Amino acid sequence: MSRAGRSGPQRAASAAKGNGAAAEEALIVAAHGRHYVIELDDGSRLHGFPRGKRSECAVGDRVTIERAAADQCVITGFKPRKNLLHRSDQFKSKLLAANIDQVVIVLATEPGFSEDLLGRALVSAEALGIRPLIILNKIDLTERLEEARGRLELYRALGYETLFLSVHGSPDDTLAQLRPQLAHRSSILIGQSGMGKSSLLNLLIPGVEAQTREISAKLDSGKHTTTFTRLYHLPASVDGATAGVEGGADPHARQRGCLIDSPGFQEFGLHHLSEGMLERAFPEFRPRLTECRFYNCHHINEPGCGVLAAMKDGAISERRHQLYTQLLHESRQQKPW
Numbered sequence: 498m499s500r501a502g503r504s505g506p507q508r509a510a511s512a513a514k515g516n517g518a519a520a521e522e523a524l525i526v527a528a529h530g531r532h533y534v535i536e537l538d539d540g541s542r543l544h545g546f547p548r549g550k551r552s553e554c555a556v557g558d559r560v561t562i563e564r565a566a567a568d569q570c571v572i573t574g575f576k577p578r579k580n581l582l583h584r585s586d587q588f589k590s591k592l593l594a595a596n597i598d599q600v601v602i603v604l605a606t607e608p609g610f611s612e613d614l615l616g617r618a619l620v621s622a623e624a625l626g627i628r629p630l631i632i633l634n635k636i637d638l639t640e641r642l643e644e645a646r647g648r649l650e651l652y653r654a655l656g657y658e659t660l661f662l663s664v665h666g667s668p669d670d671t672l673a674q675l676r677p678q679l680a681h682r683s684s685i686l687i688g689q690s691g692m693g694k695s696s697l698l699n700l701l702i703p704g705v706e707a708q709t710r711e712i713s714a715k716l717d718s719g720k721h722t723t724t725f726t727r728l729y730h731l732p733a734s735v736d737g738a739t740a741g742v743e744g745g746a747d748p749h750a751r752q753r754g755c756l757i758d759s760p761g762f763q764e765f766g767l768h769h770l771s772e773g774m775l776e777r778a779f780p781e782f783r784p785r786l787t788e789c790r791f792y793n794c795h796h797i798n799e800p801g802c803g804v805l806a807a808m809k810d811g812a813i814s815e816r817r818h819q820l821y822t823q824l825l826h827e828s829r830q831q832k833p834w
């Protein structure tokens with residue numbers, strides 16, 4: 498690859514300097530089990546493995562590495578991170594991605610989207626203090642547009658920003674809407690299959706399929722699995738800049754922002770969130786929490802509960818309270834991990 502060719506001399510120089518053992522900083526751009534793809538600051542990519550059995554790092558982490566072989570390295574540590582997004586169920590807790598600025602929730606008019614998944618994605622973002630952005634795709638399919646808009650009204654009223662677009666029907670408008678939202682941020686895409694996540698990635702990141710194949714080949718020696726999380730740098734066009742080379746070697750790529758694509762969002766377990774985190778992850782609950790008679794109120798059936806009173810008045814939606822109840826139940830399950 499030309500990339501490797503370009504960075505060859507640089508690599509040799511840095512390896513010689515530190516006798517191959519100097520710690521270098523790099524970015525994790527893909528993860529599949531204990532196998533990582535590591536991107537150096539010159540854009541070249543290596544296979545990376547953690548030193549121990551258990552791996553504590555995720556896509557989006559900045560790590561320190563030591564060269565092991567020409568295209569391999571050992572991850573020796575990671576830099577302090579802003580945040581870390583998890584997913585968990587009764588059986589395991591999984592690291593999803595680190596250093597996230599925005600959770601982009603991709604929904605569509607057809608097939609109908611899961612409101613449960615939307616609610617969970619919002620809660621996961623709120624629990625980390627990350628900004629959520631809701632996208633309703635396929636507005637060209639007008640038959641179910643009004644129904645979808647109606648279901649989203651609750652979330653708009655809660656203050657969540659919602660974009661209505663059509664990746665296929667009006668790609669230019671879609672780009673115009675998304676550019677200012679994505680530029681200079683690290684965003685993770687969340688969505689059920691069929692909502693248009695891949696279509697969106699294709700529109701935003703030219704050549705994304707080739708990149709995916711390259712990473713996939715690296716991770717799985719040729720098997721084209723899509724069961725890994727990966728990070729794509731946004732192209733220069735996203736922030737309106739005209740100059741700049743496409744690809745990882747562009748020194749401005751890091752500042753332009755990135756998109757992290759993660760498979761398997763049919764379910765989004767949040768067993769790892771504590772009760773205290775949960776009640777605060779519902780923004781409409783927050784002002785009511787001080788109204789509860791009992792300081793340790795669970796907002797389920799306690800007398801004098803501010804949340805339940807607000808629900809009775811119609812100020813808090815029953816759908817949202819149901820989700821809270823379900824998440825609280827999950828949070829109380831035993832966790833073997």
Ligand SMILES: Nc1nc2c(ncn2[C@@H]2O[C@H](COP(=O)(O)OP(=O)(O)O)[C@@H](O)[C@H]2O)c(=O)[nH]1
Nearest residue numbers: 635663664665666689690691692693694695696
């Ligand atoms: N009508 C319409 N179809 C779309 C749009 N975006 C994606 N699709 C279609 O929806 C299906 C699922 O899209 P895909 O990108 O594979 O979804 P993913 O499973 O979320 O990655 C495909 O058949 C796409 O062609 C859109 O804006 N309008």
Ligand SMILES: [Mg+2]
Nearest residue numbers: 690694695696
């Ligand atoms: Mg897809």
Ligand SMILES: [Zn+2]
Nearest residue numbers: 789794796802
């Ligand atoms: Zn209460």
